[in-house]
Amino acid sequence: MYRLVFTQVLRRFDAEAVHHLTVSALALLARLPLLKRLLHRAFAPHDPALRMTAFGVHFPGPLGLAAGFDKDAACAEGVAALGFGHVEVGTITAHGQPGNPRPRLFRLVRERAVINRMGFNNAGAAAAARRLSRTRGVPVVIGVNIGKTKVVPESEAVADYVAAARQLAPMADYLVVNVSSPNTPGLRNLQAVELLRPLLTAVKEVADGTPRRTPLLVKIAPDLADEDVDAVADLAVELGLDGIIATNTTIRHGGETGGLSGRPLKARSLEVLRRLRGKAGDRLTLVSAGGVEDADDVWERILAGATLVQGYTGWIYGGPLWASRIHRQLSRRVRRHGMSSIAEAVGRTACTRS
Numbered sequence: 001m002y003r004l005v006f007t008q009v010l011r012r013f014d015a016e017a018v019h020h021l022t023v024s025a026l027a028l029l030a031r032l033p034l035l036k037r038l039l040h041r042a043f044a045p046h047d048p049a050l051r052m053t054a055f056g057v058h059f060p061g062p063l064g065l066a067a068g069f070d071k072d073a074a075c076a077e078g079v080a081a082l083g084f085g086h087v088e089v090g091t092i093t094a095h096g097q098p099g100n101p102r103p104r105l106f107r108l109v110r111e112r113a114v115i116n117r118m119g120f121n122n123a124g125a126a127a128a129a130r131r132l133s134r135t136r137g138v139p140v141v142i143g144v145n146i147g148k149t150k151v152v153p154e155s156e157a158v159a160d161y162v163a164a165a166r167q168l169a170p171m172a173d174y175l176v177v178n179v180s181s182p183n184t185p186g187l188r189n190l191q192a193v194e195l196l197r198p199l200l201t202a203v204k205e206v207a208d209g210t211p212r213r214t215p216l217l218v219k220i221a222p223d224l225a226d227e228d229v230d231a232v233a234d235l236a237v238e239l240g241l242d243g244i245i246a247t248n249t250t251i252r253h254g255g256e257t258g259g260l261s262g263r264p265l266k267a268r269s270l271e272v273l274r275r276l277r278g279k280a281g282d283r284l285t286l287v288s289a290g291g292v293e294d295a296d297d298v299w300e301r302i303l304a305g306a307t308l309v310q311g312y313t314g315w316i317y318g319g320p321l322w323a324s325r326i327h328r329q330l331s332r333r334v335r336r337h338g339m340s341s342i343a344e345a346v347g348r349t350a351c352t353r354s
């Protein structure tokens with residue numbers, strides 16, 4: 001049904017226009033308490049066997065929405081009501097900014113992929129903090145992903161991230177330092193350990209200083225060389241970070257300028273996850289993103305060592321109830337494997353896909 005709506009209707013409209021319409025509809029849903037609760041009851045993961053605990057936070061299911069959809073923390077409750085186990089909002093920058101000129105979002109339908117060069121369009125940390133401080137009508141785990149304001153020079157990046165962290169860490173269930181988006185000039189240079197160390201140290205001080213000590217993760221690019229992936233893993237362990245999100249979009253493609261997501265990213269994203277697990281074992285919580293399309297993919301990532309899995313492009317092509325469907329399939333799979341909890345599957349790389 002959704003496939004028909006997508007091919008006959010949605011794909012005929014500008015991708016970003018459809019995106020804004022969806023965010024508005026979900027933001028409206030978030031303001032309708034009864035409907036929101038009904039949908040949450042019907043579609044959110046409620047099976048105790050799907051619960052995951054990571055860095056002290058309880059997630060109702062392992063599959064969450066990756067950063068980039070709810071850039072302004074406008075509709076997380078609506079997203080959760082459709083079946084996602086968590087929502088990562090952002091990327092949010094200390095200062096609001098318009099992002100790159102349109103068009104900046106392109107569907108590659110045959111490849112089940114998307115290219116974007118949005119450029120962190122968002123209303124800024126203060127506006128997001130106000131939204132996040134409102135009480136929530138349905139339970140939703142919210143991660144907050146922060147990035148560098150475009151006009152701020154690289155030499156002042158640490159202060160800029162710290163400014164965003166100060167406003168947002170108290171409202172976040174976890175905080176993510178994004179140094180891996182390809183659409184802010186120079187941002188990915190911050191993944192080099194000599195620049196990353198002072199940045200993560202400063203943001204961690206802020207995250208550690210909140211009343212509940214906000215867990216801190218770093219999000220990396222799939223285009224890092226393997227040795228650089230290892231170096232970030234070592235640094236994250238050394239600094240006592242809670243985890244790593246791998247991966248962001250890739251710039252290794254021949255299409256429009258921007259980052260590629262979806263199916264073509266699947267193999268590299270899994271490879272980076274395996275490398276991180278090999279390097280850090282269970283000393284870090286690993287969150288896998290990139291090309292996740294179905295329950296097989298989520299299961300594979302969990303077996304490879306991911307405690308949590310995120311998707312975005314898979315949702316665009318899979319339809320509104322994509323996450324709910326995957327969680328239901330995972331429930332059955334956990335039982336089929338004779339497990340009482342999906343947490344037992346984390347890192348069981350010896351198991352094969354089934």
Ligand SMILES: Cc1cc2nc3c(=O)[nH]c(=O)nc-3n(C[C@H](O)[C@H](O)[C@H](O)COP(=O)(O)O)c2cc1C
Pocket residue numbers: 066067068069071090091105114116118120145178181219247248249260261262263265289290291292310311312313314
């Ligand atoms: C339109 C779009 C916008 C995105 N914006 C962000 C962003 O602002 N911050 C970020 O960390 N990742 C962003 N991402 C990357 C996703 O969070 C995710 O890491 C990546 O798309 C791989 O997952 P997927 O293949 O399931 O989409 C964006 C992705 C897309 C498709």
